[in-house]
Amino acid sequence: MIPSRKSSDGANRKSATKIPVAHDKHSDDEAKMMADVAKLNTLSIRFTKFKNMLELPNIDLEQLRKLSWSGIPEEIRPTVWKLLMGYLPANSDRRESTLQRKRKEYEEFVAQSFGKGKTSLDQALHHQIHIDVQRTNASIPLYQNPRIQEALERVLYCWAIRHPASGYVQGINDLVTPFFQVYLQSYVKGDVERTDVDSISEETLTDIEADCFWSLSKLLDGIQDNYTAGQPGIQRQISRLKELINRIDAPLYSHLQSQGIEFIQFAFRWMNCLLMRELSLKNTIRMWDSYQAEGTDGFSEFHLYVCAAFLVKWSNELKKLEFQDMMMFLQSLPTSTWDEKDIELLLSEAFMWKSLFHNSPSHLASHGPS
Structure with a gap:
């Protein structure tokens, strides 16, 4: 009895390895097609929402910001940005x-x-x-x-x-x-x-x-105080970034400290050029959709949290490196293959950190209400 049961199981296993492979490929193709259709439908619905809003005699800017946070269709971005x-x-x-x-x-x-x-x-x-x-x-x-x-x-x-x-x-x-x-x-x-x-x-x-x-x-x-004498706006942002990283990722903060890395050595450029030297221009444009949707503080307050999310993203790699290699890594981050999905993930993480820390007692005690 035992051998025949083995034989039967083997036959079942053999047949089971043949049929699902073809089925899986068909399912994958079908799933991809359905996902593409769903994406096109979503884009079409979003475009229509923007178009209807822009045709109103008086635009509700608050509603336009909410709609713009997740990205603005290329065809109408010039008008929406203005x-x-x-x-x-x-x-x-x-x-x-x-x-x-x-x-x-x-x-x-x-x-x-x-x-x-x-x-x-x-x-x-x-x-x-x-x-x-x-x-x-x-x-x-x-x-x-x-x-x-x-x-x-x-x-x-x-x-x-x-x-x-x-x-x-x-x-x-x-x-x-x-x-x-x-x-x-x-x-x-x-x-x-x-x-x-x-x-x-x-x-x-x-x-x-x-x-x-x-x-x-x-x-x-x-953000004019980023560019006045001594660039006090940037100095303030770097100080707050340092505090944020200590709260978000204490092991990373400790490692940076132990290696003698000063935040100003890499974050000055992030604040001065709004991460434009780290990201492609197309990705920057998508990011600015959300920055503008954030309102008057988008390019200052929200950018701070984007920088925090950006640094934490490399936490595992950075914690393995010593001073010299870490500085080289931070000066040339591997973002060349990033696309819109990477930017949207970064923005979502920044939004999360802002929701958690922006109005926390520690923040208010250190910096006063923004």
């Missing part, structure tokens, strides 16, 4: 006239600064901006084009001379490019980073330039 940044009014009747007036105002700024040629400019300021723009997004063809570089130089120069309290600080050159890329996207087809710049009219480029100037101004108004 609304969320406070560049365009919520009232649809006033929108076009506001746009024309602000663009005209920027043209006048450019004429005042550049009208007499480059020799009349503040040479030291212009030279610094010129050098930084040459290095901006060096791997992206769009930003190596002289027309684009000159447009960025004008935006940065005009902003700097109108903000003498801070003036131009290296790193601000990075912050203008997400706006430029998003606003250009509405005028071109395909991959915006490989756009044929010769196909862009002068009038279009001038409009994009003006929109970038005003959007950058709005952004920097909220």
